[in-house]
Amino acid sequence: MDEQYDVVVMGTGLTECILSGLLSIEGKKVLHMDRNDYYGGESASLNLTQLFKKFRDGDAPAAALGKDRDYNVDLIPKFMMANGELVKILTHTDVTRYLEFKQIAGSYVYRDGVIAKVPATEMEAVRSPLMGLFEKRRAKKFFEFVQNYKADDPATHSGMDINTTPMDNIYKHFGLEAGTIDFIGHALALHLEDSYLNRPAKETFDRITLYMSSMARWGKSPYLYPLYGLGELPQGFARLSAIYGGTYMLDKKVDEIVYENGKVVGVRSGDEIAKCSQVICDPSYAPEKVHTTDRVIRAICLLKGPIPNTDNVDSFQLIIPQNQVKRKNDIYIAGVSASHNVCEKNHYLAIVSTVVETANPQEEIQAGLALLGPIVDKFVQVVDISEPIKDGKDDQVFISKSYDATSHFETVCDDVKDLYKRITGNDLVLKQRLTQEEEQKEMADH
């Protein structure tokens, strides 16, 4: 460890692992450490022993739950948008070669006390109970407007420039009902609360387009999920980094970030110092340099079967829009099961989460827990969502943001790009990595 590195990365969460991989490809000498003896940090997937160590003080899991090897329990509930940025990063770096993906079977929304499917096909849209006949016609006009809108063609604007017109005005223009607005804003654009209504519509248009194009990519739902849990994603990028020379040390205590004249010069662990000119870390490695923006409650629930009223699907997203339960923030439920190799074959996993609004967060997710059916066991954590106070340019310590309450990885990718730019001074331009076959041929030719 007592060596000179270009970059020391602390924490093996997804953000850190992607950056580690990208910087190693560019020839940077990277040392990547984690205090835990497993990969993934807050974005890890844990086996039973690890789960009980974290939440139950190391109590032994009941034998009826099954074996350690059967479980990869995510700590954060997120899915990959099929047409989103993470998929682009995965395909360009060809980290996909290490992983297998499956679709999430369906997306659902809670409305007037009933769970309804978010239509995945035109046929489902026609049959959907979410809107009445006339409202469906109005909604159709709205979606055609979104789809046909071209920034450089005023003829497609109907007099509304989405860079300046608030989203609320666009809804009003099409005469959409409150329930439809809730559905579009929360189940399709995936806004967590309603402040977007007063912001320019472009943001929401982009989100709707991402949802629709992701849905169109494979059908069923806009979401993909890696077999064996989300923790496979950081592991895949860590392997990429290692292949390009990155050094990995798990189970490594970090005692201090060492500075000279206000700039980072190394990281100390015990009496060893890894010298470096830049540090990348998650908020937990530099608590004095971050502030908390929100708190999020996440309840990991182990179930005996699929949740009621979701067509017995093996995986799903269920959104409870805030207006439905008189809250400011939506409640999300993410469900996966043994077909994703995340739990024993007779069990299902669901994570109920929301942004905390009161002093009693457990009470806030009751509406979500009530939809799950019988709960075998429940592991609850309330976590701070933190972000760095400074951009890191002065001291060269670059801190990632916590994983937020959104249901996908788009904000994680934004953070990756933003950090990359601050660290290297350049915009992130993804280059297509050679395929396995091309790499092997290259090696043989040398």
Next chain:
Amino acid sequence: MSQANDAAGPAASNMKPVQVKLVLLGEAAVGKSSLVLRFVNDEFQLNKEPTIGAAFLTQKCRLEDKVIKFEIWDTAGQERFHSLAPMYYRNAQAAVIVYDVTKASSLEKAKSWVKELQRQANPNIVIALTGNKVDLVANRKSRTHNDGEVDEDGEQDAQEIDEDEEDDEDYAITRQVPTEEASAYAQESGLLFFETSAKNGQGVAEVFTEIAKKIPLEHILSSSRGARAGGVNGSNGRVDLQNGANGQRLGGQQEKGGCAC
């Protein structure tokens, strides 16, 4: 080419290869990469740098009644500080666990890998325990000892053997792991057992041929992994991200890929 390839029978020549994920495990510097380079390219590099760069190779192995295409995964150096990700051996159908016959501690590490695989990996995995670097002890008698001595002294002895001095003919390198000891352990743990020299090629092809013979093909063909190997959408709902809905590789043109908007 390796003997494994020469063993192609007429019946096997037209068969579609079955892909098998094979992972290499073992302590740093026991010769994992060298073993694979010998098998795949029939070459050996003295004083090879620790693994950097491509850490994935493929090689076909033809048997009389089947053709197996090994996807061989190397550790990419992540084992050096005990930081190999479980993703690495996830879904592996075969593992070659390598130790160095001149270093007793490397067998202990190999045993801990066997335990790890038996606890975490695919229950049907075929494991081959392989003692490498037998060329170093070829003309020397196996050192006799009692077990307790190895446990206490093994590690210290091992550190005294500098990697760079391996091919120094005057340097006395003693075998620290007797064949019988490792073989007995392999037998009681249900592993295939070999001794090899990546340097002169001794025993290397046999490792892979014997694994190929022992792989339960029916199980692989019926298992999920076939979907990924075929690069198409399986009936089990798995998706291949490198292929768009229209089956084209996406590199650099995602914006168009399958988007209906």
